[in-house]
Amino acid sequence: MNENQMEKSVNELKQSLQGKVLQRADEGYDEAKAIWNGAVTVLPALIIIPETAKDVQAAVLYAGKNNLPLSVLGGGHDWAGRALNQDGVLISLRKLKTIQIDADAKIAQVGGGVISRELIAAADPYDLVAVTGTMDVVGFAGLTLGGGYGPLSPSYGLALDNLLGVEIVLHDGSLVNANANENADLFWALRGGGGNFGVVTSMQVKLHPAKSIVAGMMFFPFDQANKVLRSYNKFIQSAPDELSIQAGIVSGPDQIPLLYLLPTWYGETNEGKKQIAAIEKFGTPVMTQIAPMRYKEVIALFDEHVGTGFPCEIQTRWLSDLNDHALEKIITAGAEKTSSMSAIIISHFRGAAARVNLTDTAFGLRKPHFMLEFVAVWEKQDSTNGQIHQQWVRDLSASLITDALAGGYPNILGPDEHQQISKAYGENLERLQQIKSKYDPSNMFKAISIPFSK
Structure with missing residues (x-):
C-alpha cells in the first residue's frame, strides 16, 4: 500500500467509526500508546480507540484486510509490552469502560477496558466484591483471561473461575458470545488461554458478598528473612480459605532490603485478628x-x-514448596538486588482455586503451589545498566529450575521463555491449540504466551 492509498484507507476507517484513529503525528498518540513498561519503544502505525463493539469489529477487519499486525491494549500492564506492535494496528480499549452491577444476581457486566480498581469501586456500594489480582491498576480482562491470583483466590478461586461469559470479536470481525451454553469450547479456552482468540469487548463476572476484612503490611528485618519465610511456608499450606498471605522482598526507605508479609483475612473479624497475631510472631x-x-x-x-x-x-516460577535450596537462592537474590525498585513477590495458590478440576478450564496447574514473581525495575536514566538489572531476574529464575514445577504463570511469562511456555498449560495444551486453530487460524491475536499449532 503506497502513501496515498494508506491515507485514503485511514480516512475511510475514520469515517466508519464512532471512536478515534490516531497516527504517529497526531496529538494524543504518545498518551494513547503509554503502557507500564517504559522499556518498550515500538510504534504502531495506527491506534484505534473504539467506543463500541462495532468499532472493534471494524478495526479487526481493517487490520486483516491490510495484512497489518494487530495488538490490543486494555490496562497496558503486561510487562512484555505485547499490547503494542511495530507498524501495525493497536486497538486501545480504554473507552470501553462500562460497568453494570446486578446486585440481586451478584453479577457485573464489565467493559473490555476496565481496570480492577474501577470494577471494585463500582461493586463496593452494593457490598459486593469481584475476585481480582493484588494490584488495582491492572486491566481486569487481561488479568482474568490469563488467571488472576489474588487475595480472594483461596475463598473463590482465580479471577477466571468467576468468569460467566464473554462478548468477543473474532479474526473475521464476527461478534460472538462465549459462555457455558454458547461456543462452550471457546469459553473453556478463554479461561486460562488469555486474549489469544479475539478482542474481548465485554465480560460477565460473578460477584461475592463483601465480608469483613482485616489486612495490611508487616515488614521484617532482612536478617530474619529465612526464619520468617520458613514459618510462612509451613503456616500457609494448611491455612483456612479465609486467609491469604503474600510475601516478598522490597527495599525500605534507606534502600536496605526488607521482607514483607501481606496477610488478608476475609471473614469473621475476631478470628482474623487471631490468625494475623500468629503471623506476626513469625519474627x-x-x-x-x-x-x-x-x-x-x-x-x-x-x-x-x-x-x-x-x-x-x-x-516467574511455580514452586510446590519453599525448600531450603529455594529459600537460599531467593534470600541471596534479595540481598543482591541491583535496583532499589526491584522486588521478589510470592503468592500461594490453594483453597477454592485448587479445588477446580484441571480440565474444567484451560489454566494449567490446579495443585497447591507458590507463584513467584521476580520483578526488575530501574530508573529511566539508568538505561546503560539495563542489562545488569535484567540479568538479576534471569539468574534468579535460572537458579530455581531444579526446585520449580514445570511451566509458569502465563500472564507473566515473556514470549522468549519457550521451555516454560511449553509446559505452562499442562495436559490442557493440545485442546487449547485445537481451539486456537479453530477460532484464530491465522494467529492474528498474540496476547499471553501460548504455543501455536495449526
Missing part, C-alpha cells in the same frame, strides 16, 4: 500496619509503589 517486625478495611483498600496497598513508565523485566 519481630519493624513495622506493622494491620487494620479492618474494605477490599478496595486492600488492592490499593501497592499503589504508591507501582510507578508507570519505568523500564522493567519480570520472570
Whole structure:
C-alpha cells in the first residue's frame, strides 16, 4: 500500500467509526500508546480507540484486510509490552469502560477496558466484591483471561473461575458470545488461554458478598528473612480459605532490603485478628500496619509503589514448596538486588482455586503451589545498566529450575521463555491449540504466551 492509498484507507476507517484513529503525528498518540513498561519503544502505525463493539469489529477487519499486525491494549500492564506492535494496528480499549452491577444476581457486566480498581469501586456500594489480582491498576480482562491470583483466590478461586461469559470479536470481525451454553469450547479456552482468540469487548463476572476484612503490611528485618519465610511456608499450606498471605522482598526507605508479609483475612473479624497475631510472631517486625478495611483498600496497598513508565523485566516460577535450596537462592537474590525498585513477590495458590478440576478450564496447574514473581525495575536514566538489572531476574529464575514445577504463570511469562511456555498449560495444551486453530487460524491475536499449532 503506497502513501496515498494508506491515507485514503485511514480516512475511510475514520469515517466508519464512532471512536478515534490516531497516527504517529497526531496529538494524543504518545498518551494513547503509554503502557507500564517504559522499556518498550515500538510504534504502531495506527491506534484505534473504539467506543463500541462495532468499532472493534471494524478495526479487526481493517487490520486483516491490510495484512497489518494487530495488538490490543486494555490496562497496558503486561510487562512484555505485547499490547503494542511495530507498524501495525493497536486497538486501545480504554473507552470501553462500562460497568453494570446486578446486585440481586451478584453479577457485573464489565467493559473490555476496565481496570480492577474501577470494577471494585463500582461493586463496593452494593457490598459486593469481584475476585481480582493484588494490584488495582491492572486491566481486569487481561488479568482474568490469563488467571488472576489474588487475595480472594483461596475463598473463590482465580479471577477466571468467576468468569460467566464473554462478548468477543473474532479474526473475521464476527461478534460472538462465549459462555457455558454458547461456543462452550471457546469459553473453556478463554479461561486460562488469555486474549489469544479475539478482542474481548465485554465480560460477565460473578460477584461475592463483601465480608469483613482485616489486612495490611508487616515488614521484617532482612536478617530474619529465612526464619520468617520458613514459618510462612509451613503456616500457609494448611491455612483456612479465609486467609491469604503474600510475601516478598522490597527495599525500605534507606534502600536496605526488607521482607514483607501481606496477610488478608476475609471473614469473621475476631478470628482474623487471631490468625494475623500468629503471623506476626513469625519474627519481630519493624513495622506493622494491620487494620479492618474494605477490599478496595486492600488492592490499593501497592499503589504508591507501582510507578508507570519505568523500564522493567519480570520472570516467574511455580514452586510446590519453599525448600531450603529455594529459600537460599531467593534470600541471596534479595540481598543482591541491583535496583532499589526491584522486588521478589510470592503468592500461594490453594483453597477454592485448587479445588477446580484441571480440565474444567484451560489454566494449567490446579495443585497447591507458590507463584513467584521476580520483578526488575530501574530508573529511566539508568538505561546503560539495563542489562545488569535484567540479568538479576534471569539468574534468579535460572537458579530455581531444579526446585520449580514445570511451566509458569502465563500472564507473566515473556514470549522468549519457550521451555516454560511449553509446559505452562499442562495436559490442557493440545485442546487449547485445537481451539486456537479453530477460532484464530491465522494467529492474528498474540496476547499471553501460548504455543501455536495449526
